[in-house]
Amino acid sequence: MNKSRSFLDTTDFYFVICGEKKTQNGEDSYYMDVDDDGAMCFVFDGCGGSGAKIYPEFGRKTGAFVASRAAAEAAWEWKHSLKRGEAEGTFSESLSSSINQKLAVYHGLVRSGSMLRSSITREFPTTLAGIYLRPYKDGNAELADFFWCGDSRCYILTEMGLQQISLDDLPVKDAFRNLKEDAAMQNVISSSGKYVLHNRKLRITLPCVFFSATDGCFGYLKSPMAFERLLLKTLMKSKSIAGWKELLFQSWRKIAGDDFTISMLGAGFGSFQALRTFFSQRLQYLDRNFPAREDMTEDELQQQWDAYRVSYEELCTEEKQ
Amino acid sequence: MFCEYCGQPLRKEDRSCRKCGRAAGRFVQMEVFRDGKGMKISEDQVDTLPVLSVPGDEIQALQPSQDDETTQLLRNRDPVSEKDADQTINMNREPGVVEEENTAGDRPYASKSTMDPFRRGAAAPGQIAPWEDDERLENLKSGMRRMKILTGVLAAAVIGLAGALIVPKFLKKAPEPVPETAPIAAAVTPTETPEMKEDKADTDQKVAVVETVTPVPEKPEDKENAISGLKRGKDQEKEAAEPTPTPSLIPVVMPTATPVPTEAATPTPVPTQSAPEVTPAPASDTGVSVTPAGQIETEQRKNDQVQKQMLEGLRKNLKGI
Numbered sequence: 001m002n003k004s005r006s007f008l009d010t011t012d013f014y015f016v017i018c019g020e021k022k023t024q025n026g027e028d029s030y031y032m033d034v035d036d037d038g039a040m041c042f043v044f045d046g047c048g049g050s051g052a053k054i055y056p057e058f059g060r061k062t063g064a065f066v067a068s069r070a071a072a073e074a075a076w077e078w079k080h081s082l083k084r085g086e087a088e089g090t091f092s093e094s095l096s097s098s099i100n101q102k103l104a105v106y107h108g109l110v111r112s113g114s115m116l117r118s119s120i121t122r123e124f125p126t127t128l129a130g131i132y133l134r135p136y137k138d139g140n141a142e143l144a145d146f147f148w149c150g151d152s153r154c155y156i157l158t159e160m161g162l163q164q165i166s167l168d169d170l171p172v173k174d175a176f177r178n179l180k181e182d183a184a185m186q187n188v189i190s191s192s193g194k195y196v197l198h199n200r201k202l203r204i205t206l207p208c209v210f211f212s213a214t215d216g217c218f219g220y221l222k223s224p225m226a227f228e229r230l231l232l233k234t235l236m237k238s239k240s241i242a243g244w245k246e247l248l249f250q251s252w253r254k255i256a257g258d259d260f261t262i263s264m265l266g267a268g269f270g271s272f273q274a275l276r277t278f279f280s281q282r283l284q285y286l287d288r289n290f291p292a293r294e295d296m297t298e299d300e301l302q303q304q305w306d307a308y309r310v311s312y313e314e315l316c317t318e319e320k321q
Numbered sequence: 322m323f324c325e326y327c328g329q330p331l332r333k334e335d336r337s338c339r340k341c342g343r344a345a346g347r348f349v350q351m352e353v354f355r356d357g358k359g360m361k362i363s364e365d366q367v368d369t370l371p372v373l374s375v376p377g378d379e380i381q382a383l384q385p386s387q388d389d390e391t392t393q394l395l396r397n398r399d400p401v402s403e404k405d406a407d408q409t410i411n412m413n414r415e416p417g418v419v420e421e422e423n424t425a426g427d428r429p430y431a432s433k434s435t436m437d438p439f440r441r442g443a444a445a446p447g448q449i450a451p452w453e454d455d456e457r458l459e460n461l462k463s464g465m466r467r468m469k470i471l472t473g474v475l476a477a478a479v480i481g482l483a484g485a486l487i488v489p490k491f492l493k494k495a496p497e498p499v500p501e502t503a504p505i506a507a508a509v510t511p512t513e514t515p516e517m518k519e520d521k522a523d524t525d526q527k528v529a530v531v532e533t534v535t536p537v538p539e540k541p542e543d544k545e546n547a548i549s550g551l552k553r554g555k556d557q558e559k560e561a562a563e564p565t566p567t568p569s570l571i572p573v574v575m576p577t578a579t580p581v582p583t584e585a586a587t588p589t590p591v592p593t594q595s596a597p598e599v600t601p602a603p604a605s606d607t608g609v610s611v612t613p614a615g616q617i618e619t620e621q622r623k624n625d626q627v628q629k630q631m632l633e634g635l636r637k638n639l640k641g642i
Contacts (some may be wrong), residue, residue, distance in 0.1 A: 008333055013325055241325035272328035294460070 006036040007135045010206060012275065013241045014039065014265040017249050021259050022310050025061070027051070028214050028259040029068035031075045032129075039085070041263035042075045042130035044068035045152050045214040047188055052211070057109055060081035066106055071189060074102035075130065092199035093133065096121070096189075099128075103191040125190040127152040127199070129166060129212035133265065136203055140268060144210065146200045150188045151178075153218065156315070157209040161282055162228035164316045165200060170175040175224050175312070177307040200316065206268025207278060212240040216260030217252060223301055225290045225308050240272060 017073045020026030028083050033039065041052035046064025053063045078098040081087045087094035110123075127150025136143040146154040148166035156163050161177035164175060170185035172178055189195050204210070206215050252260045269275040290304045322331045329340035337344050 006333065009322060013323070017326070053484075082459055239330060245325075271323050271330065 002026075005135050006135070007038050007142075008034070008036055010135070010267045011039070012142070012266045012269045012271075014041070014263075015241065015245050016238075016247055016261070016263045017252070018261045019253050019256065019259060020036075021216075021250060021257070025065065026259045027064040027068055028061065028216070028261040029071040029072045029126075030263050032262050032263045033076070034078060034265070038132065038134035040070065040079055040130065040132055041146075041210060041212050041265055042073065042128065043152055043212045043214050043261045043263050045127040045150070045216075045259065045261070046072045047122075047125040047127065047150070048187070050188075050190075051125040053123070055110060058106075059152060064126065065125045067103065067126035067191075068122050069191070070102045070106050070124065071099050071126050071128060075128075077102070090199065092147060096195075096197040099189060099197075100163075100191075100193045103189075103193075107191040122188070123191045124262040126150070126189045127185070127214070128189055129154050129214070131210050131263075131265075133210060139207045140274055141203050142208070142210075142267060144202050144204050146202070147197060148184040148212075149195055149197050150185050152214045153213065154212045156230065157208070157228070157279075158204075158205060158284060159212070159304045160314070161279065161286070162224065162231070163312060163314060164224075165202070166198065167316055176309070178303070179219065179221070179223065199299035202231055207266070207275075208268060209264060209266045211262055212258060214258075216256040216258040217262050220255045220257055222292075223305055223308075224304075225286065225304060225313055226292065228287055228290060229283070229290075232279050232286065235276060235279055236283060 011034065014032065016032050017031050018026070018028060018030060020028070026241040027048055029046070030046040031040060031042040031044075040161050044067075046062070046066075046068035048062065048064050049064055051064030051067055054060050055063060055066065058066050075095065075098070078087065078095045081094065081098065089097075106124060128148060129150075131154055132145040132147070134143045144156075146165045148154055149169065151168045151170055153168070154165040156165060167173060168175070168178060169185050170178055170183045171186065172181055172183060174185075189197070196201035218224070221227050221230065230251060231248070235249060236246050238244040238247050248262070264276065269278060290308055322333070323329060324331055324338035324341060324343065326343045327338060327341040331338060375427050
């Protein structure tokens with residue numbers, strides 16, 4: 001890692017937005033950490049279906065609730081093991097090892113402390129989407145490692161628009177079709193340890209907005225175009241980063257039928273005005289080429305998606321370790 | 322880096338904005354499941370907890386307890402002083418809340434609740450209007466409107482159908498024949514029996530017929546109605562008189578001649594019973610043909626004669642009694 005410049009030199013803003021469907025029982029979690037060396041933007045979504053089992057040992061919380069928080073803590077530990085130079089193997093290997101260890105502790109508490117001795121398959125299930133950012137040499141770029149497992153996603157937002165980096169662990173990879181189909185996830189973190197943690201490394205030129213998000217943020221919109229439009233329109237309507245956060249939160253609270261969590265970091269813009277100016281042109285392009293109308297038919301939406309996905313999926317390919 | 326509230330550029334060492342005085346937002350935040358035994362933690366357990374919130378970029382942790390199985394994995398963390406621990410640990414933090422640096426002294430402008438706009442249920446100061454262009458929300462609203470209209474129409478249809486089935490049965494109920502043995506006094510008694518009520522209804526109807534006939538209507542429609550009413554009145558009289566020409570029926574058609582049935586003499590109940598006959602309907606529908614005025618007069622004379630005859634019959638019967 002090149003430490004010739006501080007990561008904070010180019011960082012403009014970072015924040016987390018998190019909303020719960022059921023108060024005090026939200027199954028999303030997050031871990032965000034920014035310092036001179038780099039940043040971590042991680043989100044976790046406990047799987048309410050397979051993780052619906054309630055554990056008296058954990059304050060009568062569900063396995064999904066516990067899993068997302070345990071994985072967040074594991075990510076925190078992994079980051080510090082990297083700092084100390086103790087992490088072994090690739091990033092994905094060391095991160096999944098940290099998560100497995102943590103989940104094993106929680107699972108051990110259940111086994112030793114109660115009569116619940118069911119199969120460990122899909123116990124404490126959770127998704128993960130995370131970005132580990134570091135400065136790239138002296139240039140105006142960041143080195144980014146993207147991690148994901150399940151249907152939470154990693155994105156970047158640049159002058160090219162919204163680009164998905166992760167690839168959903170669902171039978172259908174098409175982001176537009178996935179909005180209509182409620183398919184079961186094929187790969188998810190659990191205490192069984194039988195999962196694949198995907199990792200992709202990219203060098204991203206600034207300015208850029210990086211973020212990871214759970215499905216509550218994008219899964220209740222009509223299309224991926226609508227997701228980008230939501231991000232940009234709220235930005236244009238706000239007068240500060242705090243205002244943007246508030247607008248985003250209010251929007252998701254209205255439309256999301258699930259917990260929603262987004263962990264976002266922007267770098268290379270310099271000022272809020274520059275950030276708005278940068279994306280105002282993109283929003284104009286979006287409105288001109290992918291206009292949103294209420295009376296749009298499925299065919300029209302599909303046509304828009306076919307055109308939009310060219311840039312949206314440009315970086316969204318099978319990971320290359 | 323710039324201030325997330327006012328956009329003022331921030332230097333690396335700034336912990337609060339030089340323009341608006343708010344915190345620089347340079348913080349570390351993390352959400353973890355706390356000790357594996359539930360979310361309620363007593364104060365004496367504080368020393369065993371992992372760090373939850375650290376100001377600035379100083380990532381530190383508390384020394385875990387040697388006995389606590391949950392915190393075995395945290396032992397590599399550096400311990401911090403009790404003073405630092407008090408500053409860093411926020412015991413009351415809710416899940417899903419964005420944590421900010423604990424620099425209350427630097428922020429005289431707002432309380433903690435207003436600082437954190439994403440705290441559940443907290444209304445942000447100077448709340449900005451939510452994002453309003455979401456097509457999904459609009460579709461949901463219009464769908465709800467359609468559902469309400471449909472429900473209303475269905476309810477109206479059911480009520481109408483029920484009315485159409487039930488109401489005519491009451492209206493078209495034929496007069497029940499009064500037993501021959503019924504004494505005349507029974508018709509005069511002030512206490513009403515169910516039979517009497519029905520008789521009273523019939524009486525009202527017939528009185529109404531008689532009353533509508535006496536003045537010759539001026540309008541052609543009124544003539545039609547009057548004629549049809551006259552004919553029906555006659556038919557009813559015949560039906561009532563021919564099968565049982567007993568004295569018990571006579572007071573019914575003699576409201577004006579004998580002052581006995583007080584209810585029949587009052588004209589108020591007329592509209593309810595005679596209403597269907599008054600409604601203007603085509604002659605072809607009612608089966609009544611329009612007749613010239615001369616014929617009406619002869620019909621009237623005949624009617625008067627019948628009434629006189631019946632009156633005489635009544636007197637004879639009364640004399641006989």
